[in-house]
Amino acid sequence: MRDTRxxxxxxxxxxxxxxxxxxxxxxxxxxxxxxxxPSPLQVLKAGQLLISQGYAGSTLGAHAxxxxxxxxxxxxxxxxxxxxxxVLIATSPVGRGVLDPIxxxxxxxxxxxxxxLIIIWFGIxxxxxxxxxxxxxxxxxxxxxxxxxxxxxxxQIHAAxxxxxxxxxxxxxxxxxxxxxxxxxxxxxxxGAGWTxxxxxxxxxxxxxxxxxxxxxxxxxxxxxxxxxxxVISALAFAFEVILRIVERLFxxxxxHR
Amino acid sequence: MSLLSxxxxxxxxxxxxxxxxGIGLSFRRGExxxxxxxxxxxxxxxxxxxxxxLSPSRGRITLDGAPVTGxxxxxxxxxxxxxxxxxxTVRENVAFALRLSGRPRAERSDRAEALLAGVGLAGQGxxxxxxxxxxxxxxxxxxxxxxxxxAFLLMDEPLGALDAMTRDRMQELLLRxxxxxxxxVLLITHSVEEALFxxxxxxxxxxxxxxxxxxxxxxxxxxxxxxxxxxALRAEPGFIALREELxxxxxxxxxxxxx
Numbered sequence: 252m253r254d255t256r257x258x259x260x261x262x263x264x265x266x267x268x269x270x271x272x273x274x275x276x277x278x279x280x281x282x283x284x285x286x287x288x289p290s291p292l293q294v295l296k297a298g299q300l301l302i303s304q305g306y307a308g309s310t311l312g313a314h315a316x317x318x319x320x321x322x323x324x325x326x327x328x329x330x331x332x333x334x335x336x337x338v339l340i341a342t343s344p345v346g347r348g349v350l351d352p353i354x355x356x357x358x359x360x361x362x363x364x365x366x367x368l369i370i371i372w373f374g375i376x377x378x379x380x381x382x383x384x385x386x387x388x389x390x391x392x393x394x395x396x397x398x399x400x401x402x403x404x405x406x407q408i409h410a411a412x413x414x415x416x417x418x419x420x421x422x423x424x425x426x427x428x429x430x431x432x433x434x435x436x437x438x439x440x441x442x443g444a445g446w447t448x449x450x451x452x453x454x455x456x457x458x459x460x461x462x463x464x465x466x467x468x469x470x471x472x473x474x475x476x477x478x479x480x481x482x483v484i485s486a487l488a489f490a491f492e493v494i495l496r497i498v499e500r501l502f503x504x505x506x507x508h509r
Numbered sequence: 510m511s512l513l514s515x516x517x518x519x520x521x522x523x524x525x526x527x528x529x530x531g532i533g534l535s536f537r538r539g540e541x542x543x544x545x546x547x548x549x550x551x552x553x554x555x556x557x558x559x560x561x562x563l564s565p566s567r568g569r570i571t572l573d574g575a576p577v578t579g580x581x582x583x584x585x586x587x588x589x590x591x592x593x594x595x596x597x598t599v600r601e602n603v604a605f606a607l608r609l610s611g612r613p614r615a616e617r618s619d620r621a622e623a624l625l626a627g628v629g630l631a632g633q634g635x636x637x638x639x640x641x642x643x644x645x646x647x648x649x650x651x652x653x654x655x656x657x658x659x660a661f662l663l664m665d666e667p668l669g670a671l672d673a674m675t676r677d678r679m680q681e682l683l684l685r686x687x688x689x690x691x692x693x694v695l696l697i698t699h700s701v702e703e704a705l706f707x708x709x710x711x712x713x714x715x716x717x718x719x720x721x722x723x724x725x726x727x728x729x730x731x732x733x734x735x736x737x738x739x740x741a742l743r744a745e746p747g748f749i750a751l752r753e754e755l756x757x758x759x760x761x762x763x764x765x766x767x768x
Contacts, residue, residue, distance in 0.1 A: 404590070406588045406590055406592030407593075409562055409580065409586060410592045410653070411605070412562075413561075413580040413581070413582065413585055413586040413657075414609060414653070414654075414656075414657050415581065415606055415609050425594065428597075429596070431596070504637065505637070505638075505639070508637070508639035
């Protein structure tokens, strides 16, 4: 068990090293034009410049903060809708009948497909951007919540009822806690979808944001900024993953002890 | 004096037909009722009716004259698979009924610790459910049910999954809990010896459809509490004879069904 984990870690580091080496060789040896693939060092320099002077009107910090704000706002607002939706799907036949088809309709849609419609309906402002990201997060959280609520055993529900729980108390004290590990999994998947959708959301009429920064740079073939932007998004997504794992370990310790 | 009555109660499942038929039963607080019978004889259905998880298809179930319409804390249930809440600590599990009724935190915690001490788990309140053994989990389940101050304690094979040693000790614990709480206990078991040792009344159910074929008063559990040893009681000729009679009753008609 420990040995395999060791092995995985070593292989991971080796893979990273090889990718960096090939990347460096490819750009320094001129296998690929630096316009298309700047060297890692060049990307690093571009990153430093992004932090100190910025690009497309804002510093890297401001771009990242704008994107982060959109993703977080979408997550919080979506969770407020998706968790109750998931509970209704799991607990009410009528709720399931009404909501399940809607969720299943939204789930497979690519954000770029419904982006124009949302702009027509809600304009090009900030709410549209958050809505596009939020729509992509809706299905993962709702479906995970519904699955999580079903994790509560009939015995646990009966136990609560026989100890005097009302239906509301069963929901609050049994169904939701039982669902928490799955809800967190849903949030994790939703964040992935959120970052994926971010660039699409910032396609139109954004003045700030990592997606906007990448697209602006791409139009002028400033490849190092494009790559730096991609790496920052990747780092942010990874940081969220780490935070969620810590949250799970600290606040949902029973998740690994079902 | 609480009284749980079954008046000519029948239960049908759409898929299986009659599960229980013509059940008449008066179950008083302070009695220790054990229920045995082959699988399919409706033991668990009987408990689910008493708990209010199921409603009778015909007949009436009343508690002190009032119809039973659903579960309630005067009829707390202990489950075979413990059905504890892993998101709560041991203490919070025990205090669950008090939390539902909005008792203050300090009172909940004191009461939970006292109940835990009563089931032999003093000082274990801060532990998590997965840190406990199977026997300890069942003790928590019993303490959680007792926290509701139930008039009736309904137990669905709570000792079924435990090893023999643990089981013996749990049987003694059940007798003490019964005696101390004054509750009426209804316990389902598939061990005839356990049923006979614990009960003040043994019920035997026969299947197709489930019905009561034996309803017998016994006193071994009370005599154990009065100081006689478990081994001596179980070795008595009367105990052995009754045990054989119950085993015969449980298996009566089995051959015919298989033929």
